[in-house]
Amino acid sequence: MHLLYADESGCIGDPNQKFFVLAGVSVFEKETHWIEAELNKIAVRFSPQNPYAIELHGSPMRTGRDGWDRFPQADRHQAIIDALNIGVCHRHPRQVRIFAAVLEKVNLAGQDIAKVAFEQLSSRFDQFLGRLYKQKNDAQRGMILFDESSTEARIQTLAREFKHTGHTYGVTRNFAEVPVFMDSRASRLIQLADLVAYAIYLKYERGDDRYFKTIERCFDSEGGVVHGLYAS
Numbered sequence: 767m768h769l770l771y772a773d774e775s776g777c778i779g780d781p782n783q784k785f786f787v788l789a790g791v792s793v794f795e796k797e798t799h800w801i802e803a804e805l806n807k808i809a810v811r812f813s814p815q816n817p818y819a820i821e822l823h824g825s826p827m828r829t830g831r832d833g834w835d836r837f838p839q840a841d842r843h844q845a846i847i848d849a850l851n852i853g854v855c856h857r858h859p860r861q862v863r864i865f866a867a868v869l870e871k872v873n874l875a876g877q878d879i880a881k882v883a884f885e886q887l888s889s890r891f892d893q894f895l896g897r898l899y900k901q902k903n904d905a906q907r908g909m910i911l912f913d914e915s916s917t918e919a920r921i922q923t924l925a926r927e928f929k930h931t932g933h934t935y936g937v938t939r940n941f942a943e944v945p946v947f948m949d950s951r952a953s954r955l956i957q958l959a960d961l962v963a964y965a966i967y968l969k970y971e972r973g974d975d976r977y978f979k980t981i982e983r984c985f986d987s988e989g990g991v992v993h994g995l996y997a998s
Contacts, residue, residue: 824964
């Protein structure tokens, strides 16, 4: 099974933000424990006695909010880069791939942005699973695990619709269950998804690619064609 840990960056309803990002990190099930162990080592840098009290959360780490101002900016910056390298780049493409929907809100006036984002993310993940079977005879199921968010109820409804009545690109065929929502404080992999989503958001919203350039080659792709990134 492949688990897609997903999170959003940017706010759909904030008129001061141009972009909304929904991104996910697809991880082969046997790799989750080892990624968590490596991310815990990064947390130890900031709390050796209780690393689980540290949540790796992109925006607070970069800006120094929520207590992160206790630590040097250079250390926080390096921790984000190290987490992206260890959790994504070093395991791409065999165990880890990225999927993301990057939506410029002005281009989607009057549309359901949450629906467009989830449709793109879930269909591309589903197509990846289908490709594994068609090309490699590797029958894998998938599950999406989201950070708890304001879009939770909407996404649950959309997941049922996509499975039973379909979406723009067909119906989802390879998911083992509807999306699960988790408290990010309890999951290092959800925290990794947050870092990925934030890296992508900074790139598009502010033209800041300091983190994006670490992961830009890790989107799902096949034969030189990038399938894992949708930007509108």
